[in-house]
Amino acid sequence: MTFAEPDPPQEPLRVSILSQGSYLIASIHTALNDSQLTRFQRDLIDRIGRDRARGVVIDVAALDVLDSFGSRTLRDIARAGRLRGAVTVIVGIAPDLALSMVRLGLDLDLPTALDLEEGLAHLAAATGAGVVGGAAAAGTVPR
Amino acid sequence: MGGGDQPILDLVPIVRRVVGARIRDPHLVDDLVQETLARMMAARARIGDETLVPYAIVTAKNLVASHVQRQDRDRRKAHLVADPGSEPGPEDGVLGTERRQLVAEALRRLPAEERELLVAHEVQGAGTASLAAERGSTAGAIAAQLSRSRAKLRVEVLLAERTDRPPTDRCRPVLIALSSGDRRRQQRLDCAGHLLECDFCAALAPALLDRRSGGSANPEQRVRVTRDADVVAARQKGREVAAGVGFSRTDTTLVATVISELARNIVQFAERGEILVCPVEEPGRRGVMIVARDVGPGIRDLAGALTDGYSTYRGGLGLGLPGTRRLMDEFDIVSEVGKGTTVTTTKWLRDRPAARGRDL
Missing domain, CATH: 1.10.10 (Arc Repressor Mutant, subunit A)
Structure with a gap:
C-alpha cells in the first residue's frame, strides 16, 4: 500500500475500526502521516455517530512516533467524541514512546490504559455498564 | 528465439543465488544476473544443454569477481576521469x-x-x-x-x-x-x-x-521533504541512523520525534526542503546530527517560534521548535525571511564514559 498522491479521496486506511458492543476499538497498524491521521480522526468521529458508540478505545501500539501533531489529533478525537457522547481511552503507548513524549513535554491529558483489556475495563467503569456483548464483534471495516 | 530460450530462463534462480550470495546490493544483483543471462544467450549455440548450468555458474562468478575488481580499481583510481580499465565493447568506441x-x-x-x-x-x-x-x-x-x-x-x-x-x-x-x-x-x-x-x-x-x-555504504541519510509522506520517511531513516550510532530505543524514538517535528515544519511552511541525518564523531563521543533545511518564507519572529505554546499552524501543540531544543544537546537555527530556514541539531550518545562530565 503506497500513498503516492497527496490526498486521494478514497485511499485505504492503515487503521481498522471494529465495533464491540457499544464500544469502538480503533487500531492503528502502521506509522501514519498527518493526512492519514486527520482522515482517521474524521472517520472515527463519524463512526461514533453511526454505531451509536458510548466508548472508544484507540490502540496506538504500532505508532512509531507520537509527536505534537499526533498528540493533538488524539486529543481532538477524544474531545470531539466526548461532545458526541463517547468516552475515549488511549491504549498501547509503548515505553519508548511514553518516555520520549514526557521529554518532549507532550501531555496527552486523556484517559490512558496499558492495553486493550485495561482500556475496556476503563470504559466499563466510565460508562457505568458492562455492555460488552462478547459475541457482538464485527469484522474489519471495509473502507 | 522461442523455446530455445527456456533453458536459459530456467537458470535465473540458480544465477540469482550465486550472485546473491556474493553481492548485497539488490540492484547490483539484478544487473549482474541480467548480464550473466545476456552472456548465456550469446553463448547459447556453443554450449550443450547438460553444461548449461555449470557454465552459468562460472559466468556469474566471473562477472561478480570482475565487478569487485573493477570496484576496487575504481576506488583506487577514482581521481582519474578516464577509466582505462573497463573492457572496450563495440559501443564503447562511439562512447x-x-x-x-x-x-x-x-x-x-x-x-x-x-x-x-x-x-x-x-x-x-x-x-x-x-x-x-x-x-x-x-x-x-x-x-x-x-x-x-x-x-x-x-x-x-x-x-x-x-x-x-x-x-x-x-x-x-x-x-x-x-x-x-x-x-x-x-x-x-x-x-x-x-x-x-x-x-x-x-x-x-x-x-x-x-x-x-565509491559505492560503499554511506551512513548519511538525506530525505527530500515536500509532502506528508516524506515526514514519515524522514523519521524512519533518522531512526535507522540513530540506531546505527548506538542510541537506545528511547533515544532513537526521541530522534525520530524531533525529525518528525522538523520535517512537518518544512511541509507546513516551506515549498520544499530536506532532512539530512548523519552520524557525527568527536574525540570521546559520538552522536547524530540532524539538519533540516528548507526554501521557504523564513521565520520572522525567531524568538517567538522558540517559545513554548507559540501557536503557528493548525494541529500542532506549538511544541515543535522549543521541544526539539529541549530534547537535543545542540541546537542552532538560521532563518532568513524570504529565503528559508536551516535548523541544525545534534544529540550525543550519553552512556559513554568519555561523554560524562560534560554539560549533559
Whole structure:
C-alpha cells in the first residue's frame, strides 16, 4: 500500500475500526502521516455517530512516533467524541514512546490504559455498564 | 528465439543465488544476473544443454569477481576521469570518441596553467616530484593543485555534456566544491541550500557525489521533504541512523520525534526542503546530527517560534521548535525571511564514559 498522491479521496486506511458492543476499538497498524491521521480522526468521529458508540478505545501500539501533531489529533478525537457522547481511552503507548513524549513535554491529558483489556475495563467503569456483548464483534471495516 | 530460450530462463534462480550470495546490493544483483543471462544467450549455440548450468555458474562468478575488481580499481583510481580499465565493447568506441570530445572540451575550459599540469601528470605521466621541481613548488602542493583541477575538470565534463548553461553564478563554484568533496568549502558556499533551489545543479550533483562515496555504504541519510509522506520517511531513516550510532530505543524514538517535528515544519511552511541525518564523531563521543533545511518564507519572529505554546499552524501543540531544543544537546537555527530556514541539531550518545562530565 503506497500513498503516492497527496490526498486521494478514497485511499485505504492503515487503521481498522471494529465495533464491540457499544464500544469502538480503533487500531492503528502502521506509522501514519498527518493526512492519514486527520482522515482517521474524521472517520472515527463519524463512526461514533453511526454505531451509536458510548466508548472508544484507540490502540496506538504500532505508532512509531507520537509527536505534537499526533498528540493533538488524539486529543481532538477524544474531545470531539466526548461532545458526541463517547468516552475515549488511549491504549498501547509503548515505553519508548511514553518516555520520549514526557521529554518532549507532550501531555496527552486523556484517559490512558496499558492495553486493550485495561482500556475496556476503563470504559466499563466510565460508562457505568458492562455492555460488552462478547459475541457482538464485527469484522474489519471495509473502507 | 522461442523455446530455445527456456533453458536459459530456467537458470535465473540458480544465477540469482550465486550472485546473491556474493553481492548485497539488490540492484547490483539484478544487473549482474541480467548480464550473466545476456552472456548465456550469446553463448547459447556453443554450449550443450547438460553444461548449461555449470557454465552459468562460472559466468556469474566471473562477472561478480570482475565487478569487485573493477570496484576496487575504481576506488583506487577514482581521481582519474578516464577509466582505462573497463573492457572496450563495440559501443564503447562511439562512447569513447564522444567522451574524448567532452574531456577535450572540458580541458579547454580550464585555465591554461591547470590544463598543462593535468596533461603533464595524467597523460605524459610526469610525477608530482618532478613537476614540483620544474615549478619551484612542493610535491604536496602539486598534488593538491592536481586534485583541485581534477574536481574542476569533472564538473566541466558534466557541463560540456549539457546543452543548457548553469543558471546562476553560484552553480559552478558549488559544483566544484561538491566534486572536490571539500566539506568546509561546501558549507561556506551553502551547497546544500543551493541544491534545493537550483534544479540544474540538483540534477548534476548525484554524478559528483556518487563517485565520492565509491559505492560503499554511506551512513548519511538525506530525505527530500515536500509532502506528508516524506515526514514519515524522514523519521524512519533518522531512526535507522540513530540506531546505527548506538542510541537506545528511547533515544532513537526521541530522534525520530524531533525529525518528525522538523520535517512537518518544512511541509507546513516551506515549498520544499530536506532532512539530512548523519552520524557525527568527536574525540570521546559520538552522536547524530540532524539538519533540516528548507526554501521557504523564513521565520520572522525567531524568538517567538522558540517559545513554548507559540501557536503557528493548525494541529500542532506549538511544541515543535522549543521541544526539539529541549530534547537535543545542540541546537542552532538560521532563518532568513524570504529565503528559508536551516535548523541544525545534534544529540550525543550519553552512556559513554568519555561523554560524562560534560554539560549533559
